[in-house]
Amino acid sequence: MKTTAPANTSVSKPMAAEIPFNKPSKLKRMEQFKDLLCVIPALIFLVIFTYYPIVDLFRISFTDWNLIKDTYTYVGAKNWIWLFQGSGWDTFLQSLKVTALYTLGELTITLVGGILLALLFNRISKPFSAMRAIVFMPKYIAVSTSAIVFLWILNGESGILNYVLNKLGFESVAWTTSEKTALLSVLMLTAWRVVGYAMMIYLSAIRGISQDYYEAASLDGANGFQQFWRITVPLLSPTTLFLFVTTFIASMKVFQSVDVMTEGGPYGSTQVMVHWIYELAFKDFRVDRAAVVSCVFFIILVTFTAATLKWSNKSVNYDS
Amino acid sequence: MKKVLAIVLAAALALTTLAGCSGGSTGTAPASSSSTALTGEDGGAPTADQFEVTEPIEIEWWHAQESQYAETIDKVIADFEAQNPNIKVNAIYQGSYTELNEKLIAAQAAGNTLPALVVANTPYVAEYGASGLCEVLDPYIEATGFEIDDFGEGLVASTQYDGQQVALPFLISTQIMFYNKTMADEEGIKLPETWDEMDAFMEAASKDGRYATVFPGWDQWYFEPYYLNRGVKLVNDDQVSTDLDSDLAIETAQKLKEWCDKGYAYWAYGTDASSIMRQNFIDGKTFSVMHTTSLYNTYVDNCDFEVGMHYYPGDVTRDSEVGGCVLLIPAKNSQEVKNAGWKLLSYLCSKEVNMIWASESGYMPTRNSVLQTEEGEAFLAEKPAFKAVFDNLDNINPRIQHPAWSSFANIWKETMAKSILENGDIAADMKNAVTEMNEVLSDA
Numbered sequence: 001m002k003t004t005a006p007a008n009t010s011v012s013k014p015m016a017a018e019i020p021f022n023k024p025s026k027l028k029r030m031e032q033f034k035d036l037l038c039v040i041p042a043l044i045f046l047v048i049f050t051y052y053p054i055v056d057l058f059r060i061s062f063t064d065w066n067l068i069k070d071t072y073t074y075v076g077a078k079n080w081i082w083l084f085q086g087s088g089w090d091t092f093l094q095s096l097k098v099t100a101l102y103t104l105g106e107l108t109i110t111l112v113g114g115i116l117l118a119l120l121f122n123r124i125s126k127p128f129s130a131m132r133a134i135v136f137m138p139k140y141i142a143v144s145t146s147a148i149v150f151l152w153i154l155n156g157e158s159g160i161l162n163y164v165l166n167k168l169g170f171e172s173v174a175w176t177t178s179e180k181t182a183l184l185s186v187l188m189l190t191a192w193r194v195v196g197y198a199m200m201i202y203l204s205a206i207r208g209i210s211q212d213y214y215e216a217a218s219l220d221g222a223n224g225f226q227q228f229w230r231i232t233v234p235l236l237s238p239t240t241l242f243l244f245v246t247t248f249i250a251s252m253k254v255f256q257s258v259d260v261m262t263e264g265g266p267y268g269s270t271q272v273m274v275h276w277i278y279e280l281a282f283k284d285f286r287v288d289r290a291a292v293v294s295c296v297f298f299i300i301l302v303t304f305t306a307a308t309l310k311w312s313n314k315s316v317n318y319d320s
Numbered sequence: 321m322k323k324v325l326a327i328v329l330a331a332a333l334a335l336t337t338l339a340g341c342s343g344g345s346t347g348t349a350p351a352s353s354s355s356t357a358l359t360g361e362d363g364g365a366p367t368a369d370q371f372e373v374t375e376p377i378e379i380e381w382w383h384a385q386e387s388q389y390a391e392t393i394d395k396v397i398a399d400f401e402a403q404n405p406n407i408k409v410n411a412i413y414q415g416s417y418t419e420l421n422e423k424l425i426a427a428q429a430a431g432n433t434l435p436a437l438v439v440a441n442t443p444y445v446a447e448y449g450a451s452g453l454c455e456v457l458d459p460y461i462e463a464t465g466f467e468i469d470d471f472g473e474g475l476v477a478s479t480q481y482d483g484q485q486v487a488l489p490f491l492i493s494t495q496i497m498f499y500n501k502t503m504a505d506e507e508g509i510k511l512p513e514t515w516d517e518m519d520a521f522m523e524a525a526s527k528d529g530r531y532a533t534v535f536p537g538w539d540q541w542y543f544e545p546y547y548l549n550r551g552v553k554l555v556n557d558d559q560v561s562t563d564l565d566s567d568l569a570i571e572t573a574q575k576l577k578e579w580c581d582k583g584y585a586y587w588a589y590g591t592d593a594s595s596i597m598r599q600n601f602i603d604g605k606t607f608s609v610m611h612t613t614s615l616y617n618t619y620v621d622n623c624d625f626e627v628g629m630h631y632y633p634g635d636v637t638r639d640s641e642v643g644g645c646v647l648l649i650p651a652k653n654s655q656e657v658k659n660a661g662w663k664l665l666s667y668l669c670s671k672e673v674n675m676i677w678a679s680e681s682g683y684m685p686t687r688n689s690v691l692q693t694e695e696g697e698a699f700l701a702e703k704p705a706f707k708a709v710f711d712n713l714d715n716i717n718p719r720i721q722h723p724a725w726s727s728f729a730n731i732w733k734e735t736m737a738k739s740i741l742e743n744g745d746i747a748a749d750m751k752n753a754v755t756e757m758n759e760v761l762s763d764a
Contacts, residue, residue, distance in 0.1 A: 066447075066451060067426075067429050068428050068447065069452065070452065082763070087756065087759050087760065087763065151591065151592055155592055155596070156590075156592075156596070157596045157599070158596075158599070174590075176590055176591060176592065177589055177590035177741075260591075261591060262590075263591055265590070265591075265734065266589065266738070268734070282418070282421060282422050284724070284726050284727050285447050285726075
C-alpha cells in the first residue's frame with residue numbers, strides 16, 4: 001500500500017517561505033537597548049544584594065565559617081547532615097511548626113479581620129475617617145516600640161490586661177511566659193499592627209466594585225450575606241491574593257516582635273525560623289549551620305509562593 | 321533558548337555547591353588587613369616607643385553603656401583627650417551586648433569598619449579569642465609596663481584565651497544576693513553561709529506570702545554557682561560531656577525545685593522576669609534576690625529600706641563568676657589605630673578610671689591595690705554592702721569557656737524552667753536534657 005504525505009505539507013512549506021522574518025527595525029532595537037539601560041542599575045543592585053548572597057549562602061553551607069575567622073574549611077555536606085540527620089532536625093521541625101502556626105494566625109487576622117473591618121468602616125463621614133486613621137496608624141509605629149508596650153500590657157504581674165481580667169473575675173494569665181499563650185501574645189501585637197493596613201487595602205478595593213452588581217442582585221432577591229458572599233468576596237479575590245502573598249512572605253520572616261517579646265521562648269514555643277537562624281549565626285557563631293537552614297527555608301518559601309501564584313492564575317477573578 | 325539558559329544557570333548553581341563539597345580544602349573570608357607578630361626593631365621584644373601615637377588620629381570606641389552613663393563617659397573621654405592631644409575619641413553607644421556583638425562580627429567580616437576599641441560581654445571572650453578577632457595584648461602590656469598583676473587572678477584569667485591576654489577587665493560584676501537589711505535586722509534573719517544552711521534560711525525568711533529569695537531562671541549564670549560550688553562539673557575535662565546528670569547535680573536541681581514548690585522562692589523566667597523580680601524586691605514581696613552587683617545603685621536608689629549584699633553560700637568551694645564587660649582591640653586594625661586603641665584601653669582600665677565607674681555605678685573596683693588604700697576605704701564607706709565582694713575578690717572565677725556554651729546553657733535553663741514551673745520530673749527532665757547537651761558539646 002502506497003502511503004502519501006499529508007496534503008497540507010506541500011502547502012505549508014511555500015507559505016512559510018512566503019512570510020518573511022520580521023527583523024526588529026533599528027529604531028525598535030534602539031528602544032529595546034534604552035529599556036535595558038534603564039533596568040541595568042536595578043538589575044546590578046539585585047545581583048549584588050540578592051542573587052549573589054543567595055548563591056553564596058549555598059557555598060557557605062558547605063564550610064565551617066563562623067563569620068569571625070578569616071579562614072574556613074570546606075567540610076562537605078556536614079552541615080546538611082546535621083540538619084537532616086543530626087540534632088538540628090527536631091529543632092527545625094519545631095521551628096517550622098511554630099512559623100506555620102504564626103503564619104496561619106497572621107493570615108487569618110489579615111484576611112478575615114481586614115475584610116470585616118473594611119465592611120465596618122466603609123462609610124463616608126468625618127468620624128469614620130478619623131477612626132480609620134486610628135486603626136491604620138499602628139502599621140507605622142516601630143515594631144520594637146510596639147513590642148515593648150505590649151510587654152507592659154501583657155506583664156504577668158502588673159500588666160493592664162491581667163488587671164482587667166482580674167476585675168472581671170478571671171485568673172491572671174502568664175501571657176508571654178507560658179508556652180500555651182506566648183505565640184498568642186505575639187499574634188496580639190501582630191493583629192494590632194496589620195489589621196488596619198489590610199482594612200485600607202480592602203476598603204479601596206470594595207469601593208472599586210461597581211454598584212450595578214449589587215443592584216442587579218437585589219432585584220434578583222439576594223440578601224446582604226448572599227451579596228457579600230457571591231459578589232464582594234469573588235471580586236475582592238485579586239486583593240485577597242495580593243494580601244495573601246505579601247502577608248505570607250512577611251509572616252514567614254517574622255523576627256523583631258518575637259525577639260523583643262519572647263526571644264523564641266518559652267521552651268521554643270515561639271522559636272520562629274528566622275529567629276532560630278539569627279540565634280545560630282549570632283549567638284552560637286554557627287553561620288555555616290545558619291546558612292543551611294536559610295537555604296532550606298528559602299526553598300520552602302519559593303515553593304509555597306510559586307504554588308500560590310499558580311493556584312491564583314486558576315482561581316482568582318480579575319473581572320471586577 | 322529560555323530552557324538552555326535555565327539549564328546553564330542551574331548547572332552554575334550546582335557547580336558552585338559541588339565546589340563546596342570538596343571537603344578539606346580551605347578558603348579565605350574577606351579581610352582588610354591581618355594581625356602581624358609584634359617584635360622590636362632588633363627582632364626582640366617590642367619597646368614602648370613602638371606603641372606611641374605620634375600623629376593626630378581619630379578613633380572609635382564602641383560601648384554598650386546606656387544613657388545613664390553618658391555623663392561619665394563624656395567626662396572620662398574629655399580627660400583622656402586632654403592627656404592625649406593627638407587622639408580624638410568618638411565613643412559610640414551600639415545598643416545591648418547582643419546588638420554590639422552583631423555589629424562587631426559584621427564589621428569583622430567586612431573588615432573595614434572596625435572600631436579601635438570595643439567592649440564585649442565576658443562570655444564572648446572565648447569565641448573572639450579562638451577566632452583571632454582580638455589583638456594579643458601581651459606585647460603592649462610588657463612594653464608599656466601596664467600593671468596587670470594588680471587585677472584579681474580570676475579577672476585576668478577571664479580575659480585570656482589559650483594563655484594569651486586578649487582583653488582586659490573593664491566594668492566587672494559578679495553574682496550576689498541582694499537582701500533587705502532592715503528586714504533582716506528587725507526579724508533576726510541569718511543569711512546562709514553554706515548550702516546546708518539554705519533550708520533554714522528559706523524557712524526563716526519566707527512568711528505571710530513573702531518569698532525568701534528569687535532564682536533568676538532567665539539566665540543560668542545566676543544559678544550555676546550553686547552547682548559549681550557543690551563540685552558539679554558543668555563541662556567535663558573531656559570537653560564533650562557534662563556532669564549535670566550526676567547524683568549531686570540532680571540532687572541540687574531537686575532542691576532548687578523543692579524550695580520553689582514549697583513557696584519559699586520562685587523561679588523567675590521570661591523576657592520581663594528581671595524587671596518583675598526587681599519590683600518584687602523593692603515592694604518587699606521578697607526578702608532577697610540573686611542578681612548582678614552592677615545593679616547595686618539601681619536597688620539602692622529605688623528601695624526605701626537598707627539594701628545589703630551577701631556573697632552566695634558555698635559548699636565545697638565558695639566562688640562566684642565574672643560578669644560585666646571587658647575591653648579589646650580588634651586585630652584587623654592598622655598598627656596606628658591599635659596604638660591609639662591601646663592608649664585608650666590602658667587609660668580606661670586604670671585604677672583612677674575604674675574608681676570613677678565603681679562609685680557612679682554598681683560595677684566593682686577591679687584593682688587589688690585599691691582595697692588597702694584610702695580610696696578603697698572611702699568607697700566602702702560610701703557603699704558598705706560591697707564588703708561582701710571585696711572580701712571575695714580572689715574567689716571570682718572566669719566563666720566557662722566552650723565554643724558550644726551558648727547552646728548548652730540554653731538547653732539547661734529551658735529545661736530547668738519548664739520542669740520547675742510546670743511541675744515536671746526534674747530528674748528525668750535533666751537526664752533527657754543531658755543527652756542533648758552532650759551532643760551539643762561533642763558537636764562543637
